[in-house]
Amino acid sequence: MNKVVDGLPVAVDAMGGDKAPAEIVAGALQAARELEIPVLLIGDPKCLKDAEGQPGIQVEPAYEVVDMDEDPGRAVRTKRGSSVVRCAEAVRDGRASAMVSAGNTGAAMASALLRMGRLKGASRPAIATVIPVPGAAAQTLLLDSGANVECTPHMLVQFAQMGSALSTERFGTANPRVGLLSIGEEASKGNALVKEAHELLEGGAAGPQVHFIGNVEGRDVMTERVDVVVTDGFTGNVVLKTLEGAVRAVSGAVLGALTSTEEVKEAARAVMPALMPLAAQIDPDTYGGAILLGVNGVCVISHGSSSARAIVNAIKVARHAVDEKLVARLEDVLQPVGPQ
């Protein structure tokens, strides 16, 4: 027990998230103890007292907090001493290997972009989210899940490149299948953005490392048909939240039905153990949050209602990305395509 944990710590925004700081600190402590991943906890020292001096934990004071509903751009400009900005600075300055925040998504993005800088070759950062595929070993990656409301076809090509590299890093998928989200499989289907992006991807604009399988539809996202789904940030965010809502509605209704009467409740006890692995698989806390791709460092954005378990998984995802050299992989895949 209490083994020495090695390597640079993962910077964790102790103040970000609906359940901050309690659940965030608990998750950080658990990650250091159980996964032996060192953590740099950044936040109000008053909230971090219990964590101080624990094995694998460093603490760094930050006296400002960006609220969940604050304007991200303004917050990052005016609250230079906030925990989320300090996390990005820790990565920039080489005191941390990666950052994790469950706070204001826009503020985490802006902090990462402004402090770590843009990745060489990337026009715009994108948020890649893990979509659970019940029963499958590898999950689907969806990007952009909301960083860029308006996109150009060229941006979608870069999302294909970055998503492909992430799928390999994250799930070990060799030659991941990249699909373009549209409303029909034919190249002629979709809006102007999708049609132009299809032409570019079909023409090999993403390079030989990207295995483009053509258009995919909304119904393919939660299946094993595709590994990486590329779309603009507006559509991606709508899809992500639609999936969340649908999963919640159906699983809630199933649970409601199984507890509707005392008799059914009693009978359901015998089947609950069979349903538990599924419940874990569709729980977003299992996936440790989204990754911001296209910045010069690893930035994991966990959802606002993150529990300690979600934070443990986010730290694990961040550390995996560092160990597997995600940033170098992204830089490599973003190289311009074609004869130079």
Place this chain on the structure above:
Amino acid sequence: MNKVVDGLPVAVDAMGGDKAPAEIVAGALQAARELEIPVLLIGDPKCLKDAEGQPGIQVEPAYEVVDMDEDPGRAVRTKRGSSVVRCAEAVRDGRASAMVSAGNTGAAMASALLRMGRLKGASRPAIATVIPVPGAAAQTLLLDSGANVECTPHMLVQFAQMGSALSTERFGTANPRVGLLSIGEEASKGNALVKEAHELLEGGAAGPQVHFIGNVEGRDVMTERVDVVVTDGFTGNVVLKTLEGAVRAVSGAVLGALTSTEEVKEAARAVMPALMPLAAQIDPDTYGGAILLGVNGVCVISHGSSSARAIVNAIKVARHAVDEKLVARLEDVLQPVGPQ
């Protein structure tokens, strides 16, 4: 038994759909027999022999069929004698009160638009789809679900008007809550189209009959928070198929878990009756298909894999729309707003 069914028949495209003509004819016969709704079955006479002479059933020959994957525009231009075109003509010519097709969606739309004509005041027809809300009495309407890939803000205002009228006709909802699909509740969130549409709707451009509640998100669609969700046809179609996929993935996984071992299967027998109403509620066959709004007649588009049960429900929906004067309601709500 065999009561006389009254009123103009509903024209049914006997040849449209993956399970046509068998399931379509079976559904038509059942609607005539059990719901006492007269049906005009249009299709290849060879396929309609069993239906001929049945009470409440008229048969009309059509010797061409539009395939599921044919180009809709070309199909409607070149196959003037096809069953789907003849259905729209039956409505235009006053031989039928409404049409139902489970065939090529684009061909049904094009037939309705070209033969029945555009509704006075409507700039573009839109497809309104019923989204199940587990446990709720009224379901959510989503439009446009795919008729218009590119939309203007003005079109979204009309979708708000037409969706509102349909919600009242279909579910009896008084003062239905209309939400604009975006990626955040604030007016500042969304792409350019959504921001402009928000401004118009907020400013009352849809008229006093439309109760606009602001932006809604993907996670609200399957809840009781909103009655009508307005979006462009690209996003709407993606949302619809994403929901279908998610519902299928989760319910499939639940079923898989409940039949994973003989022991669980045995135990699950006791809880299955509690799950059956939910299964029916999330089954698209329950809702009888989408309605094409903005054409001068009632056109119900059932999904491609429609069973007899789906066709019965589609015929019921069509008849309800006729009885409740949906087209007149739409024309009324589409009146220009403001001082004349």
